[in-house]
Amino acid sequence: MDSEKRPMLPLIGSEIVKSTLTALWFMFLTFPIMVIKISPLDKTIHWRWMNLVYVGAGAFFLSFLWRYFMERKVQGARADEDGGWQKRAGQRISTDRRIYLPGLIALGAFVAIFPFLFSSYQTSIMITALMYVMLGLGLNIVVGLAGLLNLGYVAFYAVGAYFFALMNHHFGLGFWFALPMAGAIAAIFGILLGFPVLRLRGDYLAIVTLGFGEIIRLILENWNDFSFGPSGIAGISRPGIMGASLTLHQHTIYLYYIMIVMVVFTMIVVGRLRNSRIGRAWIALREDEVACQAMGIDKAKTKLMAFALGATWAGFVGCIFAAKTTFINPSSFTFMESAIILSIVVLGGMGSIMGVVVGAFILILLPEYLRAFSEYRMLVFGASMVLIMVFRPQGIIGGIRQHYTFQRKPAADAGEGGDAACA
Amino acid sequence: MEYFLELFFGGLTRGSIYALIALGYTMVYGIIELINFAHGEIYMIGAFTALIAASALAMLGMDGWSLLALSGVIAIIYSAAYGFTIEKIAYKPLRKAQRLSPLISAIGMSIFLQNYVLLAQTSDFLSFPALIDEFSFMENVTIIGSAELVIIITTAVATAILTLFIKFTRMGRAMRAVAQDKTMAMLLGVNVNRVISATFIIGSALAAVGGVLISSQIGQINFYIGFIAGIKAFTAAVLGGIGSIPGAVLGGLVLGWTESFATGxxxxxxxxxxxxxxxxxxxxxxxxxxxGKASSEKV
Amino acid sequence: MQPVLDVKKLTMDFGGLRALEGIDLQVNRGEIVALIGPNGAGKTTFFNCITGIYEPSGGDMIINPPDKPAKRINKLKPNTVTESGLARTFQNIRLFQKMTVLENVMVARHCRTRSGILGAIFRGTKTCAEEQEMVDFSYRMLEKVGLEGYVNDLAQELPYGAQRRLEIARAMATEPFLLLLDEPAAGMNPRETRELDALITRIRDEENLSILLIEHDMKLVMSISQRIYVLDYGKMIARGTPAEVAADPNVVKAYLGETFDA
Structure with missing residues (x-):
């Protein structure tokens, strides 16, 4: 910290030395894996020296950035100047009708005509993105609000998908009947799974849910009589409208609107839950379990509700997924899928609805449209999870708490607009 | 009976590998209460580094035990370096963060490393050279192969060295002190950062040993081997009582036998x-x- | 009249260690009772036993709520204890840091309200009325402790003394008949402590409840409590009015002994 008094030039010099050392270290570290490539067929070595240059240059510059952001983080913790204006701006945008209403109308119009502006393919990608929005919001209930790190979320997604697929295959059950039932079945699974793991501490809970998720996938893969094993189930029917026969393009458009309705529904539900008696209990549980219980909240019941509700949403999306692709097999439900949903929540902001929406669009649409980037998609997911945790644990858009105003308002708080408890 | 013994030694071999990886989990958890989710990836990187080093050295004309030893040492050095670096990047800045933050960071790191190897190398399985030669005196033994024997003995030796290290050296004492009470250890002049780094280095080195040995026995690796091995080794660590070194070994063996007998x-x-x-x-x-002993949170 | 809290021969063992031994303690209706003792005497352990965080190894803990039958609370879970009318604060402040001040208090209304998930989603009139009641009640509690100016601030942004008062408001929101305060004055300056003194007495009078507090600040203890219990090494070494306790040779020994050893 005494560096402030030193003259400028040696300071820059020492920074360059630091970055050079970092670069050398990373060049050493990545040397075998980045530079050498063994070709297994003819037993020759392919030397990729350029990679070493890229790593060195990259590490050199990134280490400056790393130290700069680290310094800012340390100072930010002290001064707390950052976040202040963002929070106020967020509050303004979300409370001032004159600001958000026109934006909302424009967005609504765009969303409504989207399938007619873009191709069937684009609409289909958008449906996928919306499915991840729903999955993210569902997981956000469990992870973001209740603070229970569920690494096996994809299991409930699989339950929903397989429920619809099997019911459709064996009994010809239609989409609209299956949808609520898939949610309910997933909720039951959530309770069954949640019940034994409630007593566990946070990190153990994460691992147990991961174990459960893998078990369910392995069972689906191996229990051929029940799930048709790795070959999966094909020919699942798409959602229909009162017996009308639709073309593939029309089906896609129809599904798009279903998804829009579902996503809006989900956002309203999660938004309302967050500022309800139950939602506050979840957040309190996340913040401090002991204090939460001491305030009269039943820990087990509250956790179970979060688990079950999160699972319900995964069940819904699972059912929609099966109807969209008309084919499912266990490889759609690996741990990586859980990790993607988790990184949507983490990137967007745990506990934040807008954050999850933005996070899902970034993580799902970006790799689709930047083809060059799609190869690096999981690499970037992983790196962004680390970087978000280190530099911005609240995510891109942190959760905004409900703002209350009172008639007997104290002088200090005067002049701010706000809403009542149940607006 | 012979089938039973085969399964028994098969389980012992698997269990030894789980134990080697589990030691890293247990040591890190003991000291900073973090499930180092990327630990499996360290093991995978150890195996890859050994494969690359062995292939390169074999082309230079090296073979036999010296090839195993040298590529093993290179793998150990690199795994240790990765472990050290990962801690500095993904965990150290989060020491004071909420409990779940480092775990999420660890999951991110794990995904990153998997894909780093996938992109820089290949997604295919690579055949791993059989570095462990057949012993001549093992010719007539059918229930256990030479590679298995080497794995079991190496694990026993590594565990013994680790136990002695923790019991009798200065760093070992410091590790136990930090595991007990980080703040108090710091007040007594223990360099906590250095202890944590040392823990990651040792744990990673052990994972590399496991990676080299098992790859040599199984004969092929890919970027994904760390995930399953990591989860299983974590199971072993929890099974024995996380934080306990004999527990990790015991847990590894129990898990190895469970798998071996159940599949058999x-x-x-x-x-x-x-x-x-x-x-x-x-x-x-x-x-x-x-x-392990049940612990309760202080209120 | 029955004491609102009647603890008989309470014993707590941790493995081989006996943290509390045969503790008898009563709190009568409308009383302010203090539990004092050197560090590590077992005061917080005692609180944790009463509030269900630990299950005691032996003895009885009986409560007599004003308008309900007496109840043994030995095996109750923490949330059930709170629901029965005991509420506590924590020595090392345990607020919900990322929630606003008002929400912190509203969380404590949980056990006095009923609306569930469906209510939250559809927001019927009943849920809305209940929600409004929660807001109003919580606001009143904040007014009582003088935090009405901070309703929308995050709990973690509050100054230290205010955090302690928020803990009190939060505990009060569960509508207890007995309030358990664990070192409410810890870390406060003399002026804040004087204000706290007035606050505790006022709460007792206005809300018509009883208070049991753990405290190190002797001035505060002597001025507000009607009776004092003294705990040392898990045993009750003295009890009585402030004057009696101050004159007790055992107490003097326990405290002076601590000073000299330390």
Missing amino acids: YISSDYEDVFAFGLLVFILIFRPAGIL
């Missing part, structure tokens, strides 16, 4: 289900593990 006598389709099932079972019914 019940069904080989569900090999991983047995491991995950055991993990879920132990965490729910005895989270403190076989050798």
Whole structure:
């Protein structure tokens, strides 16, 4: 910290030395894996020296950035100047009708005509993105609000998908009947799974849910009589409208609107839950379990509700997924899928609805449209999870708490607009 | 009987590898209470580095035990370096963060490393050279191969050295002190950062040993081997009582035998289900593990 | 009249260690009772036993709520204890840091309200009325402790003394008949402590409840409590009015002994 008094030039010099050392270290570290490539067929070595240059240059510059952001983080913790204006701006945008209403109308119009502006393919990608929005919001209930790190979320997604697929295959059950039932079945699974793991501490809970998720996938893969094993189930029917026969393009458009309705529904539900008696209990549980219980909240019941509700949403999306692709097999439900949903929540902001929406669009649409980037998609997911945790644990858009105003308002708080408890 | 013994030694071999990886989990958890989710990836990187080093050295004309030793040492050095670096990047800045933050960071790091190897190398399985030669005196033994024997002995030796290290050296004492009470250890002049780094380095080195040995026995690797091995080794660590070194070894062996006998006598389709099932079972019914003590949170 | 809290022969063992041994303690209706003792005497352990965080190894803990039958609370879970009318604060402040001040208090209304998930989603009139009641009640509690100016601030942004008062408001929101305060004055300056003194007495009078507090600040203890219990090494070494306790040779020994050893 005494560096402030030193003259400028040696300071820059020492920074360059630091970055050079970092670069050398990373060049050493990545040397075998980045530079050498063994070709297994003819037993020759392919030397990729350029990679070493890229790593060195990259590490050199990134280490400056790393130290700069680290310094800012340390100072930010002290001064707390950052976040202040963002929070106020967020509050303004979300409370001032004159600001958000026109934006909302424009967005609504765009969303409504989207399938007619873009191709069937684009609409289909958008449906996928919306499915991840729903999955993210569902997981956000469990992870973001209740603070229970569920690494096996994809299991409930699989339950929903397989429920619809099997019911459709064996009994010809239609989409609209299956949808609520898939949610309910997933909720039951959530309770069954949640019940034994409630007593566990946070990190153990994460691992147990991961174990459960893998078990369910392995069972689906191996229990051929029940799930048709790795070959999966094909020919699942798409959602229909009162017996009308639709073309593939029309089906896609129809599904798009279903998804829009579902996503809006989900956002309203999660938004309302967050500022309800139950939602506050979840957040309190996340913040401090002991204090939460001491305030009269039943820990087990509250956790179970979060688990079950999160699972319900995964069940819904699972059912929609099966109807969209008309084919499912266990490889759609690996741990990586859980990790993607988790990184949507983490990137967007745990506990934040807008954050999850933005996070899902970034993580799902970006790799689709930047083809060059799609190869690096999981690499970037992983790196962004680390970087978000280190530099911005609240995510891109942190959760905004409900703002209350009172008639007997104290002088200090005067002049701010706000809403009542149940607006 | 012979089938039983085969399964027994097969389980012992697997268990030894789980134990080697589990030691890293248990040491890190003991000191900073973090499930180092990327630990499996360290093991995978150890195996890859050994494969690359061995292939390169073999082309230079090296073979036999010297090839195993040299590529093993290179793998150990690199794994240790990765472990050290990962801690500095992904965990050290989060020491004071909420409990779940480092775990999420660890998951991110794990995904990153998997894909780093996938992109820089290949997604295919690579055949790993059989670095462990057949012993001549083992010719007539059918229940256990030479590679298995080497794995079991190496694990025993590594565990013994680690135990002695922790019991008798200065760094070992410092590690135990930090595990007990980080703040107090710091006040007494222990360099906590250095202890944590040392823990990651040692744990990673052990994982590399496991990676080299098992790859040499199985004969092929890919970027994904760390995930399953990592989860299983974590199961072993929890099974024995996380934080306890003899516990990690015991847990590894119990898991190895469970898998070996269950696949041998019940069904080989569900090999991983047995491991995950055991993990879920132990965490729910005895989270403190076989050798661990139940602890309660201070209010 | 029955004491609102009647603890008989309470014993708590941790493994081989006996943290509390045969503790008898009563709190009568409308009383302010203090539990004092050197560090590590077992005061917080005692609180943790009463509030269900630990299950005691032996003895009885009986409560007599004003308008309900007496109840043994030995095996109750923490949330059930709170529901029965005991509420506590924590020595090392345990607020919900990322929630606003008002929400912190509203969380404590949980056990006095009923609306569930469906209510939250559809927001019927009943849920809305209940929600409004929660807001109003919580606001009143904040007014009582003088935090009405901070309703929308995050709990973690509050100054230290205000955090302690928020803990009190939060505990009060569960509508207890007995309030348990664990070192409410810890870390406060003399002026804040004087204000706290007035606050505790006022709460007792206005809300018509009883208070049991753990405290190190002797001035505060002597001025507000009607009776004092003294705990040392898990045993009750003295009890009585402030004057009696101050004159007790055992107490003097326990405290002076601590000073000299330390």
